[in-house]
Amino acid sequence: MSDTSINVPAVSVIVPMRNEAENVAPLSAEIAPALTRRRFEVICVNDGSTDGTQAELKRLRERHPWLRQLRHACSCGQSAALRTGIAAARAPVIVTLDGDGQNDPVFLPNLVDALEQGGPRVGLIAGQRVGRKASGFKKLQSRIANAVRSAILRDGTRDSGCGLKAFPRDLALALPYFDGLHRFLPALVRREGCDVGYVDVIDRPRRHGTSNYGMWDRLWIGILDLGGVWWLIRRRKRVPEISEE
Numbered sequence: 001m002s003d004t005s006i007n008v009p010a011v012s013v014i015v016p017m018r019n020e021a022e023n024v025a026p027l028s029a030e031i032a033p034a035l036t037r038r039r040f041e042v043i044c045v046n047d048g049s050t051d052g053t054q055a056e057l058k059r060l061r062e063r064h065p066w067l068r069q070l071r072h073a074c075s076c077g078q079s080a081a082l083r084t085g086i087a088a089a090r091a092p093v094i095v096t097l098d099g100d101g102q103n104d105p106v107f108l109p110n111l112v113d114a115l116e117q118g119g120p121r122v123g124l125i126a127g128q129r130v131g132r133k134a135s136g137f138k139k140l141q142s143r144i145a146n147a148v149r150s151a152i153l154r155d156g157t158r159d160s161g162c163g164l165k166a167f168p169r170d171l172a173l174a175l176p177y178f179d180g181l182h183r184f185l186p187a188l189v190r191r192e193g194c195d196v197g198y199v200d201v202i203d204r205p206r207r208h209g210t211s212n213y214g215m216w217d218r219l220w221i222g223i224l225d226l227g228g229v230w231w232l233i234r235r236r237k238r239v240p241e242i243s244e245e
């Protein structure tokens with residue numbers, strides 16, 4: 001890693017973390033080699049963790065100057081954590097991944113490459129999980145949620161729940177914000193008139209710790225959010241082209 005990597009990064013990797021102490025070290029050890037060709041920073045957003053996540057991130061920062069920790073005083077949720085990271089990012093390109101080890105950082109460059117090669121019309125590259133490692137029941141919930149979402153929003157996306165995503169920072173900051181937004185990025189990006197690209201990624205099991213979501217968060221809140229996103233899309237107005245004369 002060269003010293004310039006901490007000055008002006010080309011890519012900001014954002015990792016939301018709530019009680020992921022045991023996952024921090026193995027994950028950062030995988031991110032750095034995956035991005036050697038690029039100047040990068042990694043922003044771990046510690047979402048009010050009550051375990052050793054804060055201390056572990058502090059310890060690793062001494063070794064890795066590219067590793068930043070932003071900490072929420074109390075837990076505000078995964079969307080808020082992503083928003084905090086995006087706002088603080090210094091690079092024009094953002095890549096996100098979950099902090100539990102399920103998303104393999106080896107796919108990070110594929111997402112960034114696809115975004116760059118897609119040109120200015122592409123506003124999002126979404127990872128599509130293959131070989132899901134979740135339990136049968138969780139996979140069923142996810143399959144139903146994805147089928148209902150894509151039927152209602154017609155966002156052309158097989159899997160919107162994968163943590164691996166790449167997008168321009170400016171576009172992300174312009175999207176309407178609500179809790180749960182991270183599950184609807186393809187529809188929201190298309191709403192802005194941008195295209196969405198896809199990259200298949202191999203899913204892994206959670207490395208340590210426990211899932212932060214129960215069935216209620218996933219299904220019922222998901223249904224409520226789906227209604228909200230449907231409304232946002234219905235109420236979309238043409239974006240005016242403005243010229244000053």
Ligand SMILES: Nc1nc2c(ncn2[C@@H]2O[C@H](COP(=O)(O)OP(=O)(O)OP(=O)(O)O)[C@@H](O)[C@H]2O)c(=O)[nH]1
Nearest residue numbers: 016017018020047077078081098099100211212213
């Ligand atoms: N669920 C949840 N995750 C959070 C929160 N804040 C940060 N995160 C992080 O967001 C990422 C995704 O959360 P997970 O609990 O793994 O959710 P998931 O991958 O959809 O579900 P599992 O398949 O059960 O692991 C992890 O890195 C969490 O640590 C929060 O308030 N709730």
Ligand SMILES: [Mg+2]
Nearest residue numbers: 098100102206
């Ligand atoms: Mg997970």
